[in-house]
Amino acid sequence: MALQETAVTRRLQNVKHIILVLSGKGGVGKSSVSSQLALNLYTSSPTARVGILDVDLTGPSIPRMFGVDDKGVHQSSNGWVPVYADGSSARLAIMSVGLLLKNKGDSVVWRGPKKNGMIRQFLSDVRWGELDYLVIDTPTGTSDEHLSLMEHLAGVHSRLSAIIVTTPQAVALMDAMKCLSFTRAVNLPVLGLIENMSGYVCPCCGEISNVFSTGGGAEMARREELRFLGTLPVDTELVSVLDGGHDGSGDGTFGMLDRYSKTRSAKLFKDIVLKVC
Amino acid sequence: MVVVQSPMAIPDPKSIPSNAPEHCPGTESELAGKSDACAGCDNQEICASGATKLPDPSLPFLKQRMSGVKRKILILSGKGGVGKSTFTAQLGWAFAADEDTQTGIMDVDICGPSIPTILGIASEQVHSSSSGWSPVYVQDNMAVMSVGFMLPTSKDAIMWRGPKKNGLISQFLKDVDWGDLDYLLVDTPPGTSDEHLSIVQYLKESGIDGAVLITTPQEVALQDVRREIDFCRKVGIRILGLVENMSGFVCPGCKTESQIFKPSTGGAKRLAEETGIELLGAVPLDPRIGKSADYGVSFLDEYPDSPATTAYLDIIDSRYPSPSTIN
Numbered sequence: 001m002a003l004q005e006t007a008v009t010r011r012l013q014n015v016k017h018i019i020l021v022l023s024g025k026g027g028v029g030k031s032s033v034s035s036q037l038a039l040n041l042y043t044s045s046p047t048a049r050v051g052i053l054d055v056d057l058t059g060p061s062i063p064r065m066f067g068v069d070d071k072g073v074h075q076s077s078n079g080w081v082p083v084y085a086d087g088s089s090a091r092l093a094i095m096s097v098g099l100l101l102k103n104k105g106d107s108v109v110w111r112g113p114k115k116n117g118m119i120r121q122f123l124s125d126v127r128w129g130e131l132d133y134l135v136i137d138t139p140t141g142t143s144d145e146h147l148s149l150m151e152h153l154a155g156v157h158s159r160l161s162a163i164i165v166t167t168p169q170a171v172a173l174m175d176a177m178k179c180l181s182f183t184r185a186v187n188l189p190v191l192g193l194i195e196n197m198s199g200y201v202c203p204c205c206g207e208i209s210n211v212f213s214t215g216g217g218a219e220m221a222r223r224e225e226l227r228f229l230g231t232l233p234v235d236t237e238l239v240s241v242l243d244g245g246h247d248g249s250g251d252g253t254f255g256m257l258d259r260y261s262k263t264r265s266a267k268l269f270k271d272i273v274l275k276v277c
Numbered sequence: 278m279v280v281v282q283s284p285m286a287i288p289d290p291k292s293i294p295s296n297a298p299e300h301c302p303g304t305e306s307e308l309a310g311k312s313d314a315c316a317g318c319d320n321q322e323i324c325a326s327g328a329t330k331l332p333d334p335s336l337p338f339l340k341q342r343m344s345g346v347k348r349k350i351l352i353l354s355g356k357g358g359v360g361k362s363t364f365t366a367q368l369g370w371a372f373a374a375d376e377d378t379q380t381g382i383m384d385v386d387i388c389g390p391s392i393p394t395i396l397g398i399a400s401e402q403v404h405s406s407s408s409g410w411s412p413v414y415v416q417d418n419m420a421v422m423s424v425g426f427m428l429p430t431s432k433d434a435i436m437w438r439g440p441k442k443n444g445l446i447s448q449f450l451k452d453v454d455w456g457d458l459d460y461l462l463v464d465t466p467p468g469t470s471d472e473h474l475s476i477v478q479y480l481k482e483s484g485i486d487g488a489v490l491i492t493t494p495q496e497v498a499l500q501d502v503r504r505e506i507d508f509c510r511k512v513g514i515r516i517l518g519l520v521e522n523m524s525g526f527v528c529p530g531c532k533t534e535s536q537i538f539k540p541s542t543g544g545a546k547r548l549a550e551e552t553g554i555e556l557l558g559a560v561p562l563d564p565r566i567g568k569s570a571d572y573g574v575s576f577l578d579e580y581p582d583s584p585a586t587t588a589y590l591d592i593i594d595s596r597y598p599s600p601s602t603i604n
Contacts, residue, residue, distance in 0.1 A: 024388070024389050024434075025357065025358060025389055025391075026356065026357010026358040026359075026389070026466070026467045027356060027357040027358015027359055027467075027493075027498075028357075028358055031497070056468075057470075058355070058467075058468035058469045058470050058504070059355045059356060059357075059467060059468055059469075059501040059504065061497045061500070061501070064496060064497050064500055065497065069500075104500060104503070105500075105503040105504060105506070105507055106504065106507055107355075107469045107504035107505065107507040107508040107511065108469065108504070109469045109470070109473075109474065109508055109511065109512075110469075110470060111439050111470060111471050111474060112438045112439030112440070112470075112471060113439075115470070139357075139467070139468065140357045140388070140389060140466060140467050140468070141386075141387075141388030141389055141466065142388050142434045142435065142436045143387075143388050143435075143436070143437060143438060143439070143442070144438050144439055144470075144471070146436070147436060147438060167358075169567045169568075169570070169571050170394065170570075170571035171362075171391045171394050171395065171567075171570055171571060172358075174391075174394060174431050175389040175391070177431065177432045178388070178389065178431075178432065178433065178434035178435075179434065180432075181432050181433060181434040182434040182436060185434065185436065200526065200537060202528035202530060202531060202533065202535060203535050204528060204531050204533040204535065205528060205530050205531035205533070207528055207529070207530030207531065209526070209528060209529060209530075209564055210564060211526065211537070211562060211564050211567070212564070212567050213564075213567060213568065213571065234537055236535070236536070236537055236539065239495060239537065239538055239539055240539055240541065242497065243495045243496045243497055243538075243539065243541045244541060
């Protein structure tokens, strides 16, 4: 065990901050928040180096969101080479089970111990190099993946922090509370709470509908004395950017970032990132 | 003479003794009893003897308990937050509207149980009797079991690895006094992992009638559903059909329909065509669905004139003949 820990700590010794994106509930936008967080950290400085690790092993969404779902991970003498979303600049590294699958429709049917092994390899065998931020996108719940992460990252605990994502409805807030209890149980500092999918602006008449209610996140943050990082409305442009897949340019430019910067969410997220850094 | 049996203790999930070491490879694993982590574990001898790899001794009990259940339907989806629990609840309510139909709902989402809230019974508790744990009844023909009923407060997180989750799922099937049921609906968490493998394994002998797959229109969700289809085919579960949730949104202001989650790759319709799976229907996004779930009331009963209600009922009617026609 001591040996495994050094493998992870050695590999992550040049990673300055590790941010876990958590939420008890599924489909509240963990992956989209992780992607946006990574993109905004990436643009925060012309030299910022960011990594995204997708530990949602049975439902990886990150590759699709960055339009790299047709790419693969390479093996090198110095470990696995992550996929770089920004091509030759190589400042935005992505690692996900989705990049290891031959066929994107293949299911990964794994019980806990195998998931645990994969997560350990993601942390100890991937050539992350120097990173300012490593954003870790997690699956739903508080189970194997989360416990494994905390266990393997124990050696770098001082650099860990978490962001909790929720949607405004009661059902999601309840799961977010469970998630908060988890962070307290494992002594993980929480940077703050983001309320996602808060309101939807009708593209036709501009009326705001609270598709999944509103305000619940701010209320929870106040009650639990968490920093409230902000609300993000449902943004169809963002859905299109993250769902669009490969932009077909193929010339090594980062087209997805350009399209993202034009969305309304990008502006809102900038403020969130200022609070986080 | 009445034989009095001592009631089975209801476990307190927060205090279930975990005498397994942290790195337990799992009792069914090849390494059971032989891995480094097993050294010093109380169960090492049992695991190493191979006894744990034999068929689960609880299977006969489980089969007996399930023999009174006519139809077992899984509600699956690779993706989270697409409306599995909401659909399960609506389906349950629709079945239970016929007072001769006995319906059971089992929530195997151990880390994020939503069923108790959606059904408006979050403050209930499970009681034990000589015949097992009594499920919570929403109405006299609708029984519900969820780990949510066993937690002291809704804030408590269950931080369990796979084997403990599997143990509880097995108990839900074997120790709960379900009685005779026409339908048992199983609401699952997202993904294709422990919970899914376990439920399939435990119900193999009793037979699963099929699975309903829930998705939303965008490609990110469809990708996960493709994986779930692959899973169903691997383990041999019949897929009853596909339901597309959150399909279009009608603005309450101007009544124009817009697509929040754009079907950039053709949505569930294309997926259904590609895979040869029947598309049961598409349910539009209605903010009142989420609100009904938060308040624990039946959306179908509260808003019978919503287009979403019509969509739900069409799906349910087309797929599930009433039990009177079954008999």
